[in-house]
Amino acid sequence: MKSFPRSPDGNASTSPRPWQHSILVSIVLFALCIQGYAQQFRIVVAGDGRAQYPWRDKRPEEDVGGLNVAINREICRAVLNERPQIMLWTGDIVNVNETAGKEDDQKTCALKCGLKMWREIINPLLENHIKVLPVRGNHEVHWHEQRNTKPIYITSASAAWKEVLSDLVPDNGPENEKGLSFWYAEGPVLCIGLDQYENRRHSINTQWLHDVLAKNTAELKKPFIFAFGHEPAFATGGHHGQDETLAADPPKRNEMLQSLWDAGARVYFCGHDHFYDHLKAVRPMPSGSIEIHQVTAGTAGAPNYAHERPCPVDQGWMLEQRELCDLIYGYVLISIEGNQATVEFKGRESNGEYQVKDSFSYTSAGQ
Numbered sequence: 001m002k003s004f005p006r007s008p009d010g011n012a013s014t015s016p017r018p019w020q021h022s023i024l025v026s027i028v029l030f031a032l033c034i035q036g037y038a039q040q041f042r043i044v045v046a047g048d049g050r051a052q053y054p055w056r057d058k059r060p061e062e063d064v065g066g067l068n069v070a071i072n073r074e075i076c077r078a079v080l081n082e083r084p085q086i087m088l089w090t091g092d093i094v095n096v097n098e099t100a101g102k103e104d105d106q107k108t109c110a111l112k113c114g115l116k117m118w119r120e121i122i123n124p125l126l127e128n129h130i131k132v133l134p135v136r137g138n139h140e141v142h143w144h145e146q147r148n149t150k151p152i153y154i155t156s157a158s159a160a161w162k163e164v165l166s167d168l169v170p171d172n173g174p175e176n177e178k179g180l181s182f183w184y185a186e187g188p189v190l191c192i193g194l195d196q197y198e199n200r201r202h203s204i205n206t207q208w209l210h211d212v213l214a215k216n217t218a219e220l221k222k223p224f225i226f227a228f229g230h231e232p233a234f235a236t237g238g239h240h241g242q243d244e245t246l247a248a249d250p251p252k253r254n255e256m257l258q259s260l261w262d263a264g265a266r267v268y269f270c271g272h273d274h275f276y277d278h279l280k281a282v283r284p285m286p287s288g289s290i291e292i293h294q295v296t297a298g299t300a301g302a303p304n305y306a307h308e309r310p311c312p313v314d315q316g317w318m319l320e321q322r323e324l325c326d327l328i329y330g331y332v333l334i335s336i337e338g339n340q341a342t343v344e345f346k347g348r349e350s351n352g353e354y355q356v357k358d359s360f361s362y363t364s365a366g367q
Contacts, residue, residue, distance in 0.1 A: 041187045044079045045228065045332035047090030047271035048298030050139050054099050055146045061301065066094035066114040068301030071329050072121045075300050078354050080124060082333055087130055088191060090271035091137025091230030092302060093118045096154060098145040104155040107143045111154055115164040132168055133184055135193040136161060137230040137271065158198060174208040181205060183212045188336055190222040194229035202231060202248035206255045213263040223364040224341055225265035226334070231272045232296050233257060234281055234319060237311040238273035245272065247314060261290045264365040267343060271298030274305040275326035276345045278358055282318045297345060299330045323358040330354060339364040
């Protein structure tokens with residue numbers, strides 16, 4: 001019969017041995033971790049809040065300084081009511097165009113002024129300790145003139161972005177993209193902001209993405225991964241065709257989606273087209289199919305787009321449009337409870353309220 005150590009009074013000791021104490025501590029820490037993740041964690045995704053071009057029809061909203069100020073403020077109030085921990089912004093904050101002036105530095109000044117105005121609009125979110133994480137859209141890189149559809153680079157666009165928003169964007173991107181691409185981890189989530197314009201167009205730094213995802217697997221161990229950028233991975237059939245999205249560089253785009261899938265990500269968020277589009281993309285592979293949901297929501301105040309045509313065929317992928325809401329303003333809400341994430345699009349009603357128009361859920365395949 002196994003004997004137990006005796007205490008000084010002769011009774012069997014009930015104190016745990018060192019190895020038993022270690023197991024108890026591990027169990028308690030694991031339970032606390034699960035309990036923390038079990039509480040609901042919320043993220044809002046929004047983007048494309050820029051103004052209309054001044055030479056086009058005026059809108060009833062308040063377009064000032066390159067922004068749709070009225071809808072930006074309204075969405076900001078709605079986000080406050082959602083009480084999220086994080087807001088992801090998918091680009092196109094300010095419309096810089098020929099009305100800014102003839103000189104290059106006047107275009108740069110217009111960009112900085114627009115970014116500062118947006119910064120003031122979202123200040124209530126920051127004051128309520130909501131982490132705001134923006135990436136650039138094409139309108140933070142280019143300016144436009146009325147009789148020339150070709151975009152023209154804004155001088156020192158990257159420097160202007162960093163000057164105004166450097167305290168919002170983590171400084172952990174690739175060496176030549178610091179303050180532009182980044183990652184941010186909180187609670188059960190890893191958010192990855194992907195700049196698609198620095199030293200390239202319609203593509204991302206895939207090696208850096210690999211490294212971030214490897215870091216999550218080895219160290220961070222966040223079960224939910226949300227990558228976001230301005231341009232869709234697949235053209236939606238809207239205003240922007242394949243040559244104006246990540247589909248312009250299929251090998252890089254496919255490498256990005258493969259890496260995200262392998263790491264446990266299931267949704268990619270973007271804007272660029274000014275409507276809501278939920279697209280399921282499946283790529284059959286010998287080792288097993290990839291299935292990514294692309295959520296396009298360029299609906300934070302930019303001129304509304306109508307869905308013009310079916311999404312184009314993309315070689316090697318089966319694309320299925322799950323939901324479409326065009327000619328509408330709105331934002332996306334992600335709610336995480338335990339190992340389940342629910343993604344909802346909330347669109348604007350005529351009374352200014354935002355109601356659920358689309359919803360889907362999935363279970364974490366992460367760490």
